[in-house]
Amino acid sequence: MVRRLPANLPPQAKAAEQRYINAKTLPEKIKYLEEFISTIPEHKGNEKMRGYLRRRLSKLKEEQDLQRRRKATGSGGGGFSIKKEGAAQIVMLGMTGAGKSSLLRALTNARVEVGDHLFATKEPIPGMLRFEDIQFQLIDTPAMFNGAHRGGAWGAQLLSLARNADGLLIVLDATDAIGQFSIITKELTHAGITLDKKTRKIEIERSNGGGLQVACTGRVLCGVEEIEKTFKEAGIRNAVVRIWGDVTKEDIVESLEQTKMYKPSLILINKVDLEPQAVAEFEISANKGAIGASASLNQGLSDINKRLFDSLGILRIYTKEVGGEPAKKPIIVKAGATVSDIAKIVHSQFFKQFKLARIWGKSVNYGGERVGSEHILEDKDVVEIRIK
Ligand SMILES: Nc1nc2c(ncn2[C@@H]2O[C@H](COP(=O)(O)OP(=O)(O)OP(=O)(O)O)[C@@H](O)[C@H]2O)c(=O)[nH]1
Ligand SMILES: [Mg+2]
Structure with a gap:
């Protein structure tokens, strides 16, 4: 509620106050409260009141921010979706300046702006990449950033674009490939996306009785009691559990929750002109294959289409x-x-x-x-x- 102000307010301020009181929506309230504050004459007697109204205004703005963020996360982030075309939709993901836009420009006929400043790309842009008799839709995106999974800025939209894609092209800057990859995989993990196709497999078949029966070909890397506890916590008392390969407790929890979504991906390390050792170092550290390229020198790009095709399955x-x-x-x-x-x-x-x-x-x-x-x-x- 608005506190009553001294009666000596000019008519302009009184009218603004009335509009504020009558406002129904949050954006309206913010707008009229700003107007109200600006119409209150600046003299000592009004200082307390102005202070109070400013605090009220910042509360309202915080509330609006929160609502926006919730909306972005809850809806899976509309507004960023791009209609699929061609044989598969490939979404590029990478930190700012890694060279996503440069790659889209080098690989497709799409006209994109290459940034001379950070966070240059503001919205996703598609281009078509030919492979023999098919085409992939390659999408340039605004940069990934630390904390994207919390949904702020364009985080929610970006991750929802990734979730909807048929495959991901992870673009890393050769001067910090290992560091960038760890941020990106962390964000993807929080968003429920995994790049690792599990070689092991867990199958859980619920039954009406008989307790828990576990059959495995590999090793279960935690105690049997722990598995039973995990299942009980999930409300499963009777089930046949078949496990292929070695599994940890996390794997079992994951398969119970069925939260992670697997996305085929290709890792591209760009700017190898600046750091020729980057691919070798990355492959050892991450235990994953990657291709090295230089978008600006047009090097290493000729078989990306084939590598994408192979990785998509x-x-x-x-x-x-x-x-x-x-x-x-x-x-x-x-x-x-x-x-x-x-x-x-x-x-x-x-x-x-x-x-x-x-x-x-x-x-x-x-x-x-x-x-x-x-x-x-x-x-x-x-x-x-x-x-x-
Ligand atoms: N040396 C070198 N510089 C490159 C290469 N590719 C891109 N750059 C430069 O890196 C800078 C950033 O390139 P962009 O393509 O805009 O990067 P981005 O990933 O789209 O960046 P955001 O839109 O901010 O996410 C530009 O100045 C490019 O010219 C490369 O292979 N080698
Ligand atoms: Mg860009």
Whole structure:
């Protein structure tokens, strides 16, 4: 509530006060309170009141900030989303000045501004990158920063863009590749995104009785009691747990919560012209592969499209009618896709009335080999589906 002011206020200030009192929304309240404060004459008798109103104003502004931040995090950060085009959407992530915009400019025909100051890029910008007969949509983004996962500034929008992507291109500055990578992975982890495809696997099948049964091929790197406790805390008393490979308690908690989302990624270390040792040092330290490049000198960029394709885990499949030529444009599917996945995409009738398929390509021993619906396809396979 507004305290009553001395009656000697000019009419202008009284009107402003009234508008403030009547204001319904937070932005309105802020606007009219500012106006009100500015119309109060500056003399000693009003000092206390002005002080009080200023504190009130900063409270309102804080509240507005908080609301904005909540909105950005809660909604997953609208406003940054870019319609997918091409075979896959690849989002670039990197600290300011790492060279994301320079890369987009060098790799695609997109017109982008390369910054001569920090935080140059303010919004995501797409460009198309060709690989053989397909194109990737590569997206330049505003910089990643320490604390992005808390949702402030563009953090929420940026991470939501990453979550929606088919793959990530992590761009590191060669002069601080290891440090930048650790910040980026930390932010991604907090945002529920992991770059590591687990070689181990945990399967939890709930049952109606029988307690907890754990079957593993590797080692469980924590006590059995601890596992039981973890499951009980999650409200699971009866389940069959199958574990492949070595697991830690964190892995089990993670699989219980199913929080982390895996994103295929490629790590690119830019500005190797300044730090030629950067890739070797990074690979040893992070135990991960990376490609070295220089966007400004146009070096190391020629096989990025192929490396992206390999890291995405996708296949190009060409359908063909009986007696016809293979389609020019491939269907893009995830690695591990079967003939029946293709049949579903092409037409529901092909799936429902499936009889057999003939395949030309790497997944068969000879061209035109007949296979069933569960046959697993390989990149560049040609598929001819026959129906009953
Ligand atoms: N030496 C060298 N400088 C580069 C290279 N690539 C980019 N730069 C320079 O690094 C600076 C930043 O490049 P940008 O492409 O704007 O970096 P960014 O990652 O888009 O930065 P933000 O938009 O702030 O996130 C520019 O001055 C570029 O000219 C490179 O390979 N070698
Ligand atoms: Mg930029």
